[in-house]
Amino acid sequence: MGNQSNKKENIFWIFFSKFIRIQDTAYWIAVSFLGFILGITSLSFSTYIIPFLVLLISIFCIISFTFSINNLFDVETDKKNKRRIDVNPIASRKFSLKTSKIIILTLTVIPLIISFIFGYIKLFLFTASLLFLGWAYSAPPLRLKGRPGFDLLIHFLGFFLYVIYGSYIAGRIEYLSILVAASVGLASCISQMANHIMDYIPDKESGILTFAVWVGKDKAKITMYLFVVLHLILIIPILIIYALNSYGVYLILFAGLIFSLYLSTPKKTFDIKKIKFIVFIFYFSLFIYLSIAYSIIASFSSFMLNS
Numbered sequence: 374m375g376n377q378s379n380k381k382e383n384i385f386w387i388f389f390s391k392f393i394r395i396q397d398t399a400y401w402i403a404v405s406f407l408g409f410i411l412g413i414t415s416l417s418f419s420t421y422i423i424p425f426l427v428l429l430i431s432i433f434c435i436i437s438f439t440f441s442i443n444n445l446f447d448v449e450t451d452k453k454n455k456r457r458i459d460v461n462p463i464a465s466r467k468f469s470l471k472t473s474k475i476i477i478l479t480l481t482v483i484p485l486i487i488s489f490i491f492g493y494i495k496l497f498l499f500t501a502s503l504l505f506l507g508w509a510y511s512a513p514p515l516r517l518k519g520r521p522g523f524d525l526l527i528h529f530l531g532f533f534l535y536v537i538y539g540s541y542i543a544g545r546i547e548y549l550s551i552l553v554a555a556s557v558g559l560a561s562c563i564s565q566m567a568n569h570i571m572d573y574i575p576d577k578e579s580g581i582l583t584f585a586v587w588v589g590k591d592k593a594k595i596t597m598y599l600f601v602v603l604h605l606i607l608i609i610p611i612l613i614i615y616a617l618n619s620y621g622v623y624l625i626l627f628a629g630l631i632f633s634l635y636l637s638t639p640k641k642t643f644d645i646k647k648i649k650f651i652v653f654i655f656y657f658s659l660f661i662y663l664s665i666a667y668s669i670i671a672s673f674s675s676f677m678l679n680s
Contacts, residue, residue: 384467391462392444392476393437404532404557405432408539410666411550416673421543427491428542431484431500432535438480439507439531443518445473446511492542499538506531521587528565533558552611553665559604560658566597567651601654612661616668625667629660 389395409428413421444461462468468476481504488500509515510527517523536554540546569576569585570593577586585593616622637653 387462387467391460392441392468392473394440398433398436398440401436401532401535402429402432405535405539407557407662407666408536408541408550408554409543410539410669411536411547411553412540412543412545413669413673414545416670423491424542424544427487428539431487431542432538434480434484435500435503435507436535438477438504439510441473441477441480442508443511445470445477446513446516496542499541503531503534503538506534519582521582521584525562525565525584528561529558531558532561549611549615552607553662556604556607556611556658557662559600559607560655562600563597563604563651564655566593566600567648567655569593570597570648597648597651601651604654604658608658608661611665616661616664618668619671621671622664622668625660625664629657629663633657633660 405428409425444463447461448464463470463473484500484504485497488496492499506527510518510524510531517527533554536557537546537550540550540554566585569583570590572583573585573590573593576583584596588596633653633656636656637649
């Protein structure tokens with residue numbers, strides 16, 4: 374009986390940690406929640422509880438679908454990769470193909486039904502578009518992750534739309550949502566390029582055609598720094614105009630500075646010495662987004678107290 378319970382617990386853990394990659398999923402969900410905060414007009418619980426739950430369930434399923442379908446179509450390559458086979462539970466046969474396909478189908482149907490019930494055709498089409506992007510990234514014949522340039526484009530588009538999706542469900546999309554969405558999209562491209570550069574040698578040796586392998590390491594670095602410049606051009610004015618208005622924001626940014634410096638310190642198992650500045654920019658940007666969200670919530674709280 375104990376062994377059975379332990380087995381179920383292990384399968385449950387494998388599902389969340391590897392099948393849908395809950396750590397990465399949570400980060401992507403947070404991006405949509407940022408968009409949701411950018412789209413609210415008050416702190417009314419009764420007004421936003423249903424939209425919030427719609428977003429929570431829908432975006433969880435959409436992002437889980439994206440990671441799980443990536444596992445499904447990477448089975449053959451991950452089987453040959455000692456580092457990847459344990460990360461992909463389908464490749465390691467911890468989940469059968471049949472079970473995996475049933476789960477993926479469920480993750481597809483749930484957000485479509487919810488979006489149609491609560492948002493009708495427009496939200497349904499928006500949700501379907503995000504699911505299509507997740508499919509197009511990993512699944513043939515498109516499999517955009519294997520097409521240099523398109524892999525970066527779909528990363529930008531995906532993160533951009535996750536922010537806009539949150540704002541749309543909250544009820545409004547304004548310039549701030551669009552600007553933040555664009556900066557988040559660029560941040561995702563910076564992260565993707567950093568991964569490509571760090572994996573340049575093993576990818577080139579194994580024949581994996583990433584953008585970095587396609588254009589060469591030096592040009593890939595130039596591209597990454599271009600993304601950094603564009604990201605900073607967007608995020609610094611956003612911070613100055615919309616967030617620098619309270620002591621709470623300065624506290625968040627100070628804490629973010631300390632944490633970002635710590636997180637960008639080279640670790641023994643993760644060589645980031647040559648791009649630690651990029652890692653710092655990436656993590657500090659997360660705290661800037663947090664400060665923007667705090668600023669919006671604080672402004673509504675202040676309005677409610679004064680009214």
